[in-house]
Amino acid sequence: MADYSLFTKVNGDSFTGVLIYVDDIIITGNNLEEIEHLKSFLLKQFRIKDLGDLKYFLGIEFSRSKKGLFLSQRKYALDILHDAGLTGARPEKCPMEQNVKLQTTDGAILNDPTRYRRLVGKLIYLTVTRPNIVFAVQNLSQFMHQPRKPHMEAALRVLRFIKGTPGQGLFFPAINNLELxxxxxxxxxCCPTTRRSTTGYCVFLGHSLVSWKSKKQPTVARSSAEAEYRAMANTCLEITWLRYIL
Structure with missing residues (x-):
């Protein structure tokens, strides 16, 4: 009930999981016979195509070894750099300048806002495997309605940061514990316009990073302690949801 796209089957020591996104399906488990039985059943009911071991799913690349599983969006990141014409740009060491505060009234309005919106939309999807750009992308997404020149420059800086490590991603070790x-x-x-605070959290399952977020708080916190408690409350909600899944 915690995730309507995730289906699980437990039969003794056997576990099978099915994750569905529209017409794309991932099947995993610890019993190959159960997995083959499920695939043959689905083949009788629907027209499906078995693509074998998981290597590419919704723009995410998967690499498997005895040490664990590695997820990245290298091809997707390189495509974004190519579309922006920054394949030969000098890489940046951090995605956003320290203490920079973007505002809605700074700089000249862009003649073509669609380029900015399309770029930020692509960066939002890149955060699926790149937690280190979440805060910067969260900032950039606040100016979609009327982007200006400083906003575009900040977005291009994020791209130059990605240029340095396009294949960076997430690693899930094979030997792990289930401690949250x-x-x-x-x-x-931190917001100079609304004076609202920003919440940031990350959740680990053992040594694996499984959930993260950077989001502006819905109301103005009257103290730093109140802002911290709001961040803690949102983190507890995420932990509760993950416990339901587990």
Whole structure:
């Protein structure tokens, strides 16, 4: 009930999981016979095509070894750089300048806002495997209605940061524990326009990073302590949801 696209089957020590996104399906488990039985059943009911071991899914690349599973969006990142004409740009060491505060009234309005919107939309999907750009992309997504020149320059800086490590992603080790650990923080009154704070958290399952978020808080916090408690409350909600799945 916690995730309507995830289906599980437990039969003794056997576990099978099915993850569905529209007409794309991932099947996993610890019993190959159960997996083959499920695939043959689905083949009788629907017209499906078995693509074999998981290598590419919704723009995400998967590499498997004895040490674990590695997820990245290298091809997707390189495509974004190619579309923006930054394949030969000098890489940046961080996605956003320190203490930069973008505002809705700074700089000249872009003549063609669709380029900015399309770029930020692509960066949002890139955060699926790149938690290190989440805060910067969260900032950029606040100016979609009327992007200006400083906003575009900040977005291009994120691309130059990605240029340095286009194949960076997430690694899930094969040997792991199922202990949930979470870390949260807040940036008190960081928005110069609304004075609202930003919540940030990340959740680990053992040594694997499984959930993260950077989002502006819905109301103005009257103290840094209040902002921290709001961040902690949102993190607890995420932990509760993950526990339901587990």
């Amino acid at each position: 650990k979470a870390y949260c923080d807040s940036n008190h009154a």
